Amino acid sequence: AQTVTQSQPEMSVQEAETVTLSCTYDTSENNYYLFWYKQPPSRQMILVIRQEAYKQQNATENRFSVNFQKAAKSFSLKISDSQLGDTAMYFCAFEGSSGGGADGLTFGKGTHLIIQP
Amino acid sequence: GAVVSQHPSWVICKSGTSVKIECRSLDFQATTMFWYRQFPKQSLMLMATSNEGSKATYEQGVEKDKFLINHASLTLSTLTVTSAHPEDSSFYICSARQGYTEAFFGQGTRLTVV
Numbered sequence: 377a378q379t380v381t382q383s384q385p386e387m388s389v390q391e392a393e394t395v396t397l398s399c400t401y402d403t404s405e406n407n408y409y410l411f412w413y414k415q416p417p418s419r420q421m422i423l424v425i426r427q428e429a430y431k432q433q434n435a436t437e438n439r440f441s442v443n444f445q446k447a448a449k450s451f452s453l454k455i456s457d458s459q460l461g462d463t464a465m466y467f468c469a470f471e472g473s474s475g476g477g478a479d480g481l482t483f484g485k486g487t488h489l490i491i492q493p
Numbered sequence: 494g495a496v497v498s499q500h501p502s503w504v505i506c507k508s509g510t511s512v513k514i515e516c517r518s519l520d521f522q523a524t525t526m527f528w529y530r531q532f533p534k535q536s537l538m539l540m541a542t543s544n545e546g547s548k549a550t551y552e553q554g555v556e557k558d559k560f561l562i563n564h565a566s567l568t569l570s571t572l573t574v575t576s577a578h579p580e581d582s583s584f585y586i587c588s589a590r591q592g593y594t595e596a597f598f599g600q601g602t603r604l605t606v607v
Binding site: 418419421425426456467478479480481482483484485486 | 494525528529530531535536537538539542544552584586588595596598600601
């Protein structure tokens with residue numbers, strides 16, 4: 377079974393700063409997908425970024441980028457120029473590829489990110 | 494992105510009654526739907542996976558007779574919490590995908606059993 381660990385329950389930074397959220401995972405699979413989701417107070421899950429394990433290049437989406445270290449099983453999220461609207465819970469998630477699309481996501485416990493004005 | 498709609502957004506029911514939650518994919522055919530449960534200030538836990546026309550696959554520890562899942566069409570899956578008790582109070586979230594594409598989440602349903 378896969379496990380996803382987020383070791384930072386809460387983080388707080390000033391607006392415009394850069395913040396990095398950490399995530400480690402454990403799996404015996406070689407091909408898989410990793411995600412970062414944002415859950416604001418509305419509780420709607422919003423996909424922030426997705427990384428395919430077979431791609432060495434780190435995924436980026438505007439101010440969001442990841443540092444994917446496959447050998448270390450590490451998948452951190454960097455948020456640049458943080459904005460007040462980035463305040464939310466952030467979940468790291470894992471999806472295996474053995475289920476042919478029928479694998480659900482395994483989530484970490486989440487990091488509550490607070491952006492201070 | 495694609496739209497997944499969950500209904501109702503919140504529901505209060507009496508202990509011992511059953512409640513049904515619907516999850517609809519509005520603009521795509523969802524071959525697979527997933528049901529998650531989220532306790533306050535905690536993570537999402539996968540409850541079950543359903544494929545259209547097939548029986549749902551439940552995660553270990555999830556009572557399939559209590560949480561009935563039906564995925565009768567490519568756009569609708571339902572979760573029925575039977576004989577609900579206060580400990581079933583939680584936030585239930587569905588997600589849906591077509592094939593091996595990105596899975597989209599519904600807005601969730603807050604269930605309170607009194």
